[in-house]
Amino acid sequence: MPATTSISHEQKKLRRDVMIITILAVLIVLSIIVSMNSGYIRLGPLEVFKTLFGYGNEKQSLILFQFRLPRIVISLLIGAGLAVSGCILQGISRNALADPGILGINAGAGFALMLFVSFFPTNSFGSVFAIPFLALIGAGLTALLIYVLSYKKNEGISPTRLLLTGIAVAAGISAAMIVLTLKLDPDQYQFIATWLAGSIWGSNWKFVLALLPWIVVLIPLAWYKARMMNVLSLGEHTAASLGASIEKERIGLLAVAVGLAGSSVAISGGIGFVGLIAPHLARRLVGPRHQILLPTAALAGSLLVVAADTIGRVILQPSEIPTGIVVAVIGAPYFLYLLAKSRS
Template sequence: MTLRQKQFAVYSTVFLALLLLFFFLHVSTGFTYYSHSHLLAILLGGGTAEENTVVFDFRLVRAVLAVLIGMGLALSGAVFQQLTRNELAGPGLLGVNAGAGLGVMILIFLTPVEQGLPIWSLPIVAVVGALIAAGSIFALAMRKNEAGGTYALVLSGITLTAGIHALQTLLIVLLSPEKFNQVNTWIIGNIAGNTWAHVLILGAVVIVLALILYANRTTLNILTLRDETAIGLGVSLKRSRLGFLILAVILAATCVAIGGSIGFIGLVAPHIARRLIGADCTYVLPLTALIGGWLLVTADWVGRVIIAPDEMLVGIVVALIGAPYFLFILARKRG
């Protein structure tokens, strides 16, 4: 076993243990108190009908979604950072969250309250909006021949995201009170209130796309090399970049559609993984997924206990952690 493999085994074990610990803490937290032994008994099928409803249909759904959303956003950020060759790229900064959010808001705005929304509608419009936004930002950066440059992408992302937020503000003003409450909670980022149907949809998307990304990890590694070298190794740059871009956008947009506009996970998780294990996607992708899942399930748990019995929306907790970390990365890169 090489040194890198040993390091990967150690870090993976540590973050898997942290993920399982905070997952259990998350499921243990709620208005109804269960001892740890009793909670384990409920999870193993020994609870009453009421206890099963509380644990399985509310707590467990929320905890599993937190892990899946964290993993999806983190993997999406890892792909963006590989494609752009810089550590400041991520779904939030490249307009994916904002584009997905605008698509969802337009759908909510146009749909009568009494009609309801099909469960697949939010992910579909979120993906379309995210693809348009991400494509526009990459096009703006490429016009300056700086598609791989940090500041061209960041500035283009900030510019387009500001425009999208202006449109969102306009839509919010026009919303009815019922739709406003729904949209406002979703914009901040909130995992509560979903069902096992959402888990199945998101789980299928995250697992399938994660496997596709890992199966193509060699190509993703090659794309970080100089273009001439990548072409010499037989990689079609445009087709490969477009394919990975679409996969990353679908991952992030689906997570945003279900969990709301949660930022910074896609920036922080892959950055931590690379600092620990290097840039090889063989190790970065699985470690990034573990870190992302752990970060979001921990943030959601913190939001539930920090001002208990009230809750702080998970998007606020993530922003409080992620914003200072982003400034640290930016200052380090400028230095």
């Protein structure tokens, strides 16, 4: 009888998880439809539908296929990448406040991007594919520095120490970036200012091609390691007793998180809080098991970024509010709530 009850409970939970994922997917589709219909030049639902199937005029095709759809796809990829990155960082650090932005990984990617912008143009075709690699190097070196500074022999990684070290490193990198901006010409400064505000500056198909391989490879790899993340979240002593190679697995997962965050930030700019909000929302909806938590967080992150980008484009037409600012308006109060909750 207890076994039957347990199986029934698992089946109910599985059906509930599938329903939640389906609802998130439907909300993403609705957000995409709204985003395709929204903008300074409005396209009605019927016009969008006709244009998608090749019956729109030249102007409608240009607006939809060359401006809006690439930006929507990039928003989906960025949201999923940042959310899964945050989910990994929270899992391996056992810190509910871990996030690529808060831990300084985004700042490291931005610093590498600023150095690149100082010497090379950002609009050449080759630079589009070089930028994610450079951002990855900057994010990786920053993550390595934070890891080394927050690691203590015989103690491992303390969640509080990791968070405080990340905040300190991010502050130092941000100060260095401010100094570097004084040496930029007006065009370079405008680009960096746009990037820092979290504006999705890469909004055409070549940026989709530059970002897509990173997301397609690293998110499935993270999902493949979901069982190990479940073990690591139990604590170092428990994970070691189960035979896990803690440091090796943690460094590998950290590399995946850095790759997702660095490549996403290279295209999206300094969008924060996605890696904080999406995993928390997913955890409340489906629980802590990473096999279902990771895809749910990816969908929640995509939904958040697409919705924020759409709001930023339409709320003050013809001007735009950077996506990062819209996300920050949502994320900052939520971060304060989590911080207050963690101290209680």
